[in-house]
Amino acid sequence: SADEISAAEDWFAERNADRAPGPYSGAATGDNIIVLQVEALQQFVINAEVNGQEITPNLNRLIREGLYFPNFYEQTALGRTSDAEFLLNTSLYPTAEGSAYMLYAENSYDALPAILQEKGYQTNVFHPYKPSFWNRYIIYPQLGIDRFYSEGDFDEAEVIGWAINDEALLEQSLAEMETMEQPFYSHIVTLTSHHPFEMPERLQALDTDGYNGYHDRHFRNYLQSIHYVDGAIGKFVDALEQKGMLDNTMLAIYGDHSTGMTSDTEAFIRFTGAQDPFDYFETNKNVPLILNIPGVEPNQFSQVASQLDLAPTLLDILGGDPSAHHFIGRDMWDTDESQATFRDGSFITNELTYIASSDGIDENGSCYWRMTGELMGVEACEEPRVNGAKELEISDDMLRGNLLEKFNREP
Numbered sequence: 001s002a003d004e005i006s007a008a009e010d011w012f013a014e015r016n017a018d019r020a021p022g023p024y025s026g027a028a029t030g031d032n033i034i035v036l037q038v039e040a041l042q043q044f045v046i047n048a049e050v051n052g053q054e055i056t057p058n059l060n061r062l063i064r065e066g067l068y069f070p071n072f073y074e075q076t077a078l079g080r081t082s083d084a085e086f087l088l089n090t091s092l093y094p095t096a097e098g099s100a101y102m103l104y105a106e107n108s109y110d111a112l113p114a115i116l117q118e119k120g121y122q123t124n125v126f127h128p129y130k131p132s133f134w135n136r137y138i139i140y141p142q143l144g145i146d147r148f149y150s151e152g153d154f155d156e157a158e159v160i161g162w163a164i165n166d167e168a169l170l171e172q173s174l175a176e177m178e179t180m181e182q183p184f185y186s187h188i189v190t191l192t193s194h195h196p197f198e199m200p201e202r203l204q205a206l207d208t209d210g211y212n213g214y215h216d217r218h219f220r221n222y223l224q225s226i227h228y229v230d231g232a233i234g235k236f237v238d239a240l241e242q243k244g245m246l247d248n249t250m251l252a253i254y255g256d257h258s259t260g261m262t263s264d265t266e267a268f269i270r271f272t273g274a275q276d277p278f279d280y281f282e283t284n285k286n287v288p289l290i291l292n293i294p295g296v297e298p299n300q301f302s303q304v305a306s307q308l309d310l311a312p313t314l315l316d317i318l319g320g321d322p323s324a325h326h327f328i329g330r331d332m333w334d335t336d337e338s339q340a341t342f343r344d345g346s347f348i349t350n351e352l353t354y355i356a357s358s359d360g361i362d363e364n365g366s367c368y369w370r371m372t373g374e375l376m377g378v379e380a381c382e383e384p385r386v387n388g389a390k391e392l393e394i395s396d397d398m399l400r401g402n403l404l405e406k407f408n409r410e411p
């Protein structure tokens with residue numbers, strides 16, 4: 001309706017009026033960007049050990065050398081990997097039912113790849129699976145992707161799980177990037193660490209003693225699989241460095257979504273200690289984010305940030321202007337307003353955690369003081385809850401009405 005259109009336009013105008021450049025604004029202007037979206041990579045393996053061995057030594061090194069957000073959260077829903085892509089590309093929320101990639105593939109989007117394309121970037125995605133899966137081949141042109149390297153575009157290599165292994169994926173993607181006109185935007189979507197995380201015996205390099213039981217198998221396999229992917233990422237980054245590409249290429253690495261291990265996965269709970277609903281919620285939604293910007297000193301940022309914030313934050317670092325677009329997310333350094341809102345209305349701010357009623361504990365949801373995990377009255381969570389609900393509503397309206405096409409884009 002006309003009301004919906006103008007309400008959404010006003011909402012974006014207000015959000016955009018609030019935007020200010022972040023501390024790394026323009027730091028990677030004109031550089032290439034590689035976004036490495038890692039299948040099922042969760043935060044709890046980062047800087048963690050099993051039987052005295054680092055699970056992710058290469059990511060840990062990249063964290064020490066880059067900008068690291070330990071309080072970064074994934075917001076995917078039923079669209080899983082495609083939702084993480086959608087959040088990155090559009091800074092809109094996934095849909096509550098089905099998936100945006102399937103339901104709204106032909107909408108118009110104000111998407112990060114399209115914005116970079118306009119700035120002269122070659123835009124591409126590397127993912128070694130069927131192009132029709134998650135409808136990618138339909139939606140990518142709408143998002144401004146010039147070229148999608150899918151299953152048939154890769155040379156033969158050992159298949160692990162669903163596709164050629166990540167080491168081969170990364171090696172072949174890099175060979176392709178070397179021949180590309182610069183600057184480029186390359187989104188690599190890895191796949192080896194997909195559920196049920198089974199790896200060939202010879203690639204199970206970790207000693208997972210203590211997790212030998214039949215019911216521990218998913219957890220044990222997950223550690224092996226993530227350890228392997230970490231090694232593949234390490235080789236990829238070393239190769240980028242050797243080729244001198246890190247001098248003018250920004251890297252963003254993050255986990256797409258949780259592993260699917262629930263609070264019933266005893267080994268997962270034993271390892272993480274995330275026993276009660278509050279700890280489990282935080283642990284389950286937490287994925288790492290690492291940014292590596294040429295010439296920028298390492299640093300760690302403890303504010304809450306989320307996948308929704310990727311597009312505005314990355315665009316700002318690349319020298320673009322997020323306030324000229326329709327992103328719901330915020331700059332990750334806009335810390336007064338840090339909030340990760342989830343599809344069911346739950347959220348995490350720097351101070352509060354709100355778990356919506358779906359947890360079955362309280363039909364009004366549960367509001368916690370985040371630093372201590374202390375349960376508060378739900379009123380304490382009211383303001384961010386209302387703000388988060390509004391964002392979800394705006395996002396849904398945008399998708400259902402394909403509103404972008406209806407906005408008056410004249411100044």
Ligand code: GP9
Pocket residue numbers: 079080081082127129130133134191194
């Ligand atoms: C396959 C891959 C699957 O293309 O993206 O990921 P999923 O959504 O099942 O995690």
